[in-house]
Amino acid sequence: MTILRLLGFASALVLALAGPPAVARDTGDATGRILAVPDTVARVFAAGPPAGLILYSLAPDRLLGWPRPLAPESLALLPADAAKPAYGRLTGKGDEANLETILKLKPDLIVDVGSIGPTYVSLATRVQEQTGVPVLLFDGRLDALAATYRRLGGILGLAAEAEIRAAWIESRLARVRDRLRDLPPERRPRVYFARGPEGLETARAGSINVEAIDYAGGRNVAGEALGGGSLVTVSLEQVLAFDPDIIIAMEPAFHAALNGDPLWRQLRAVGVGRAVLAPQSPFPWVDYPPSVNRVLGVLWLAALFHPDLFPEDLRAEVRDFHRLFYHRTPSETELDALLAAAAWP
Numbered sequence: 001m002t003i004l005r006l007l008g009f010a011s012a013l014v015l016a017l018a019g020p021p022a023v024a025r026d027t028g029d030a031t032g033r034i035l036a037v038p039d040t041v042a043r044v045f046a047a048g049p050p051a052g053l054i055l056y057s058l059a060p061d062r063l064l065g066w067p068r069p070l071a072p073e074s075l076a077l078l079p080a081d082a083a084k085p086a087y088g089r090l091t092g093k094g095d096e097a098n099l100e101t102i103l104k105l106k107p108d109l110i111v112d113v114g115s116i117g118p119t120y121v122s123l124a125t126r127v128q129e130q131t132g133v134p135v136l137l138f139d140g141r142l143d144a145l146a147a148t149y150r151r152l153g154g155i156l157g158l159a160a161e162a163e164i165r166a167a168w169i170e171s172r173l174a175r176v177r178d179r180l181r182d183l184p185p186e187r188r189p190r191v192y193f194a195r196g197p198e199g200l201e202t203a204r205a206g207s208i209n210v211e212a213i214d215y216a217g218g219r220n221v222a223g224e225a226l227g228g229g230s231l232v233t234v235s236l237e238q239v240l241a242f243d244p245d246i247i248i249a250m251e252p253a254f255h256a257a258l259n260g261d262p263l264w265r266q267l268r269a270v271g272v273g274r275a276v277l278a279p280q281s282p283f284p285w286v287d288y289p290p291s292v293n294r295v296l297g298v299l300w301l302a303a304l305f306h307p308d309l310f311p312e313d314l315r316a317e318v319r320d321f322h323r324l325f326y327h328r329t330p331s332e333t334e335l336d337a338l339l340a341a342a343a344w345p
Helices: 011-018 047-060 097-105 117-130 144-154 161-178 208-215 222-225 235-242 252-258 293-305 313-327 332-341
Strands: 025-028 034-037 044-045 109-114 133-137 190-194 200-202 231-233 247-248 275-277
Touching: 025 144, 025 235, 034 133, 044 047, 047 144, 047 161, 097 109, 097 117, 109 117, 109 144, 117 133, 117 208, 133 144, 144 161, 144 208, 144 293, 161 208, 161 313, 190 200, 190 208, 190 231, 190 235, 200 208, 200 252, 208 293, 222 235, 247 252, 247 293, 293 313, 313 332
Parallel strands: 044 109, 109 133, 190 247, 247 275
Antiparallel strands: 025 034, 200 231
């Protein structure tokens, strides 16, 4: 999360634009902060892409806009009302939101989802002080997603809708966790997570960006070699030294060029056809954003890594996930395309 440019604005001007908040009740977020929020929350600003996706999945009519524009191929898999404006993000790199624009939107609430460490708490507090709008921070880890839905559901007056989604998440993650519990390390494939146009951005151990890979029973080779942390750029020589069993790519152009690149073809995983592109639409299944989309990624990766342990029909799970979280059931043709993208090349 970067320091916000918007915090340089004068607080008095900001509060004048915002107007007095309509406070009616106190509520808590995942950090233990108790905040005053309006009794009725009809307009919510998402601080970043993970929050935007979770809010859309639960309350699409209350999400004011996306933190970044959606691609046409993403919108094609979503209902027409998903075509919302993009206002930028309050947290993360690039595409920073303009504070004056946010305040003119008059949100009842700002929601962020991701890390809830001290740095993020401090930033959320500062944004709230600058805007006069309550900023709630929720835990974005996979095991915390169900609780995040339940907390948000209570705040938005959508407890029943949130419970359905929380229960869906819990049941699928529990299935994966239970079947992998006793799997020894030598049966877990060593995986390289390739991010960026060169495929050389990856994640250290413990990063939320590779949480789906860890959860699905893979071993993050960069994490094992480099230790804990967040995203990191490595050299191709380091990737060669990692010698992964599987490559999970996030960029279509990078993945398309792999087989024709003599340097990357030195990797065993490329040579045996074990370099796969994470499905991209409407949101990538593994990361980008690290939000509820990763639950579908966990199911996919678990079946990819351990087909003997996960014989379930992935088609049914994809259909159900889209219906419940993206508010539209894909056609059989669309499912064919999604599952073809999820197969080994």
